Amino acid sequence: MTIDQTPLSIGIVCASLSRAAGGILPIMQAHASQFTARGNQVVAYGVEDACSEADRASWAPVSPRIAAPIVKRFAYAPAMARDLDQASHHILHQHGLWLYPSVAVSRWRRRTGRPVVISTQGMLEPWALANARVKKKVAAALFERANLSSAACIHCSEAEVPGIRAFGLRNPVAVIPNGASLPDPTLRRPRPAWLPDDGKRTLLFLGRLHPKKGIKESLDAWSVLRTQAPHVAANWRLVVAGWDDGGHAEAFIAHARALGLSDVIFPGAVFGEAKEAAFAHADAFLLGSYSEGFPMAVLEAWSHGLPVFMTRECNIPEGFQQGAAVEVTTAPASQAHVLAQHLAGPDLPKIGARGRALVARRFSWSSVADELLSTYAWLLGDGSRPSSVTLD
Structure with missing residues (x-):
């Protein structure tokens, strides 16, 4: 111009x-x-x-x-x-x-x-x-x-x-x-060293570690899921990746330990190729946020073909309209119920594919x-x- x-x-x-x-x-x-x-x-x-x-x-x-x-x-x-x-x-x-x-x-x-x-x-x-x-x-x-x-x-x-x-x-x-940019789907990135290769699938949160992102509530939801749907938890792990914004990371890690969530991984900040590798080796993405403008992490997850679980407050209604996202709330019991229902279902690849197509068409x-x-x-x-x- x-x-x-x-x-x-x-x-x-x-x-x-x-x-x-x-x-x-x-x-x-x-x-x-x-x-x-x-x-x-x-x-x-x-x-x-x-x-x-x-x-x-x-x-x-x-x-x-x-x-x-x-x-x-x-x-x-x-x-x-x-x-x-x-x-x-x-x-x-x-x-x-x-x-x-x-x-x-x-x-x-x-x-x-x-x-x-x-x-x-x-x-x-x-x-x-x-x-x-x-x-x-x-x-x-x-x-x-x-x-x-x-x-x-x-x-x-x-x-x-x-x-x-x-x-x-x-x-x-x-x-x-x-x-968002669409990564080459044929490109194979090395598995992050912090992510065990044990056959479990990965539900990824990636963003700044701040209460606004609903991280504590998602940890509570994961604890509920492990109790109420152990067959789902046996096949999935939760990863909470991101940089510490305001000194909240220690409290989130302590909360996970208090809940007995020893298998939740906190790899810290990931940027550049490390971030791309985190997305590439994830199987679904979670953003149970209280407030967002227009979150880049959701677009990046879709660009990697990941199905997204997000709150209405993430402000991307197109994701729900196009079937590229599943709505969750910040209420732990409700979030756990939705996660258990869909993580055990067969539709995750289709949801992720619709997300990638949405990025290509609109974003x-x-x-x-x-x-x-x-x-x-x-x-x-x-x-x-x-x-x-x-x-x-």
């Missing part, structure tokens, strides 16, 4: 440009890759964290600009604002809320008068707003409500729109999903990038309003 045949200059802004950003990282990197492949210039701006240098190369061909923080918890890095002051982007695309990058983005918008797109990433969902509620109310009053209200467009999933409107925002909203990164670039062009006065953008 170009303006008067000139490539766009696009700034991508987030508190973290590393694996510390969780599922937001592959989203931003996919956007950057698709935009640069179409001849646009992309610069990514973030704040330094423990994984910044290790993950810098994964942004290639984009060279991230990583600012050193003065206050790490708030991602307060004045150097980010200075970097943006020196930039001449046509548009900024911010990912995530509540931290200093919002302040830096607002400053850029006021200085340049150019459009800002903000991806809320599920952070205006009711559960998310209730978590650390006081801090978010303060942040909203000090800077975030003004930042959001002044954005040229809010980018989100369809299920997030009610929460955005309930927050009082009346901006144009671009309803554009995330995407390709190429189509996502086309919709975003059309939105950017409209905001810059070079095209009509895309059908994905709503004004009410």
